[in-house]
Amino acid sequence: MxxxxxxxxxxxxxxxxxxxxxxxxxxxxxxxxxxxxxxxxxxxxxxxxxxxxxxxxxxxxxxxxxxxxxxxxxxxxxxxxxxxxxxxxVDPHHFHEIRRISRVRNSSSHRAISIAHVRVDDVIEKLSGFVPEERVRKQIGAAILNRLPEALFASSVVLVEGETDKAILEGAATRDGAPLAVEGVHVAEAGHKTAIYLSHAVLTLLGIPCFAVFDADSGVGARMEKNGRKSRDIRNAELNERAENHRLLMYLGQSRISDLPPTHADIGYAVFADCLEATLKSDWPEWGEKVEELIQSGIGYSEKNTYTYARAAFEASGEPPFVIKQIIQNVKAMARQGQ
Incomplete structure (x- = not known):
């Protein structure tokens, strides 16, 4: 021809x-x-x-x-x-047709091939008691389409609530010259704390090591009070956050469960007592100073700009909080174990 x-x-x-x-x-x-x-x-x-x-x-x-x-x-x-x-x-409307093929280590340390696939019913079963079946069926397509396409190809995944969390972790991980992506780690946004369940279930059922990071939001009441919210609404929000923390820790398989857990990192998850920004403000003030410097210079932008947050996490003097270092170390270790 x-x-x-x-x-x-x-x-x-x-x-x-x-x-x-x-x-x-x-x-x-x-x-x-x-x-x-x-x-x-x-x-x-x-x-x-x-x-x-x-x-x-x-x-x-x-x-x-x-x-x-x-x-x-x-x-x-x-x-x-x-x-x-x-x-x-990756077609989110035909999720059951996806097959993830990867090389894994067996008990004798030899390489073996693993083939994993997930049906919607598998996700529903895994989330039984945590997420209603109707919500799983309604949201799983959007989760795959908007949140997880790249994560399906990763060696391990850090699952965070939002885009600013993603920006800070990726920026901090780049400080030592070894970005997360180089290690096969992808940072995926769940969207919010209650959406972590669905994304986490999909990834783990596909055999992808997943590390969940979330905020316990212990300061939600103070923030709402500062904004002039009614005391009844404040109380309801505080109770909701406590209940969600308890339920999420149960889903993650924790035996020691607290409604208001302290800031710490464990094997498969990390939690911030209030929120990531509050931890940075108290434990890494240089980060906040760098954010302001970038904004004043015209390079950065205000109102939780992801570019500004990531660049500040990469360039700020001092050292990131220990919990952030632990998150980075743990997810890189997850990726290496799966390779």
């Missing part, structure tokens, strides 16, 4: 890999578009290794949609399987 580009004519073999992949995508799209014209007499199995190679992100997304269309067309009689390292090809 020859390609004509203006006055130049060359064979497909002499084109770049990106163009060759585009030709394959075009051929598959044609197959997909003609699938409705009639049923096939023979079944087809498409097995593709790393379909994202040499493709722009938009083109890769289009490719994933074409493959999905082919697989779901009853006239095609086609089965599609691909091995990928790209979260674009």
């Amino acid at each position: 020859n390609i004509i580009d203006g006055p130049v004519e060359t064979t497909v073999e002499r084109q770049g890999h990106g163009f060759q992949r585009a030709m394959i995508i075009a051929a598959l799209k044609l197959l997909s578009d003609r699938g409705g014209e009639g049923s096939r007499s023979k079944a087809v199995c498409l097995a593709i290794e790393e379909p994202e190679l040499y493709q722009h992100p938009v083109q890769a997304r289009a490719f994933s949609q074409v493959l999905r269309k082919i697989a779901e067309d009853p006239n095609q009689m086609a089965q599609v399987a691909y091995a990928t390292h790209n979260p674009i090809f």
